Amino acid sequence: MLYWLLKYIILGPLLRLIFRPQVEGLEHVPETGPVILASNHLSFSDSIFTPLIVKRKVTFIAKAEYFTGKGIKGWLTKMFFVGSGTIPVDRSGGRAARAALDTQLRVLRSGGIAGIYPEGTRSPDGRLYRGKTGVARLALESGAPVVPMAMLNSDEIQPTGQIIPNLGRVRIRFGAPLDFSRYAGMTGDRFVERAVTDEIMYELMELSGREYVDTYAQKAKAQPKQPVPA
Template sequence: MLVPRLARAVFVPVTHVAFRPTVEGREHIPLNGAVILAANHLSFLDSFIIPLMSPRPVAFLAKQEYFTRRGLRGWIDRTTLTAVGAIGVPRGAHRAAQEALETALRVLKDGQAFGIHPEGSRSRDGRLYRGRTGVAWLALASGAPVVPVAVLGTDRVQPVGARFPRPGRVTVRFGEPLRFSPPTGSAAKARRDATDQIMDAIAALSGQERAAAYNELSGTP
């Protein structure tokens, strides 16, 4: 655990200098026990900014290949992912997606914080897309509260396709926790309803235009 702590000690002040973040609602994140942070997704940078601005470590899933790249870019990826406690997982077919959710569930069962982007992949047009139900599966299976999160400005700091971020201003808003009871009827409907409620809360924080469709360039659930 020493390496992640040291890396985080370096990256937090660097982030404040480079991106001058405005952080709202940190008090909504419980400091102990399992919690899910469900966020919008505008930039590759989102999964780094959220854990660094959170009052406690937050684990996100990351593509395994980010940990195995060579050269300077590979070193930067590994170091940054280590700093934020990212977990490498394979990407691919449905089974890989289910394995990713099971990995996330183990994180929650250990009483840790887990971050997820319900849209799947980054929004290319700035709209908030329909959420995939993996986030609700995790909430219902673990009993963990869900803190909605809105990240703003990261699409200007590191647009889709940009190799590295540039200085700019970002805002991170943490909303009030949402809690969901075990379903008494259809589990599929309960997951869909919970996911829609989570996306409504994210939209209220972000102010993004809504898209009725899924983002078809989806990654992890």
């Protein structure tokens, strides 16, 4: 109920007025049935704009710590994630990846849309990084089509670390659904899962126009920043 109140009554109309979403290819998102929405990840606001422009409910997952913060800030953060349809998942310990996968499989098996960022974290510099194979396992186990979705300029609207977004027109582009039924029954084959993931990332590269880097974003974040030449 809170999701639909925020989307259509409280925040949705205001956000549409301020950011005037420019969307291409929304017709590629099926009106019914399970769908995996796979997006690049440029900004915290990606999880705001996606539910705003997709007519159906989109369910993302997030670490459980976002739902347990203290004070006013913690309460506001929790309300944002609850209102945006995000499901908390305990990502600590060795079974974290499986717990996340099972959560989104339940969404898909109920005929819903599961949103996922294959890179696993926000891009540290706007480039597109190597996808993790969780998106492939999700596609192979569920049999759901994967719709690639490119955030084109959300890092300009809300750069990493900036709380108040900049005023601007957010631009989003959807691609045609990807069907991986040819790999049915091959879940667990790491070569197949990597091939599926790379196909999805290639589509995101084409849609976004962003440079692709064949390393994980988390690894890139952990590396010390190089000094800018004078």
